[in-house]
Amino acid sequence: MKPQHELIREQQKLSWDKFSPGWKKWDQFNMAFLRPMGEAIIAGLHIKSDDEVLDIAAGTGEPGLTIAALAPDGQVTGTDxxxxxxxxxRSNAEAKGIKNYQTVAADVCELPFRDNYFDAISCRMGFMFFPDMDLAxxxxxxxxxPGGRIATSVWSGPELNNWVTTIMSVIQKHIEMPPPVAGAPGMFRCGKPGLMKEVFTRAGFNNIKEQEIKGSVDYKSFDQYWEIMLDVGAPIVAALSKADDETKEIIRKEVGESFRSRNADGEAKLNYASIVIYAEKTV
Structure with a gap:
């Protein structure tokens, strides 16, 4: 791996470690939000009861924990x-009584597993953050x-995901932020239709298909939306750390106005869109 990619990896590890309490706090909410993508991934993997499955960028456990329940005679390994x-x-697996689930801290670009080992691989919302997507x-x-299947999901473009752009667009109005470097890890890096198909083609996968999934997420209130985004959104917190208290309050007020303008009759919903990619290793 290139030195610049190693640096990105270490920065990401520190960030995810730091924000893990927020993800634990809002785990039930976030897993409900991400469930449609997880269900689509699982449906595309055709899990058998004795499959060995690798769940990459496992986070707090899903969809790997659900897969483990579908493969009681197999094993699911979650990496992150x-x-x-x-x-x-691991705590979630224990709480659910799931015994055939294990975790391994690992970099997707240097997986510590032998060749031709897993029957299926899942990866929900991880690819856009990998320093080197081709190597991953x-x-x-x-x-x-050979004969195994892989399914992964990424976010579509920003214009379809106002669950995050509602806050980020306001922050960018008030805080100077460097423009994203082309190809650098980021939320919408993989949103261009066909981009992931190209990545999987270069890697040697076959029978590649893409599916778009759209929906809305109910935050119940603006206050909860604001709290969640500051608890789990590392880029948001990093940006706000550059602002004084007065600017932060202005940002919060404008985000609230934008949030409420998108909802009628007191609702608190925002939209999302993702791309699920399926592929096979035929040889």
Whole structure:
């Protein structure tokens, strides 16, 4: 891995470790939000009862924990950069009584597993943050058995995801932020239709398909939306740390106005859109 990619990896590990308490706090909410993408991933993997499955960027455990329940005679291994996030995943597995689930702290670009080992691989909302997406895809293919399937999801473009742009667009009005470097890890890096298909094609996968999933997420209130985003949104917190208290209050007020303008009759919903990508290793 290139030195600049190693630096990004270490920065991401520190960030996810730092924000793991927020993800634990809002785990039930976030897992409900992300469930449609997890269900689509699982449906595309055709899980059998004795499958060995790798869940990459496992976070607090899903969809790996649900997969483990579908493969009682198999094993699910959840990997993530963050030991703290995996600690939450293990606690969730214990709370659910899931015995065939284990975690391994690992970098997707250097997976510590032998060739042709897993029957299936899941990866929900991880690819856009991998420093080297091509290397990550090649590593996934390496550890997947011939005939194995992979399914992953990424966010579509910002224009379809006002659950995050509602706050980020206001922050960018008041706080000077450097423009994103082309190809650098980021929320919408993989949102261009066909981009992930190109990545998987270069890695040697076959029978690649894409599916778009759209929906809305109910935050119940603006106050809860604001609290959640500051508890789990590392880029948001990093940006706000540059502002004085007066500017922060102005931002909060304007975000609230934008949030309420998107909702009629007192609702508190925002929209999301994602792309789910399916592929096979045929040889």
């Amino acid at each position: 950069l963050s030991d703290n996030m995996l600690s939450v995943a 895809a090649k590593e996934m293919r390496r550890v997947l058995k």
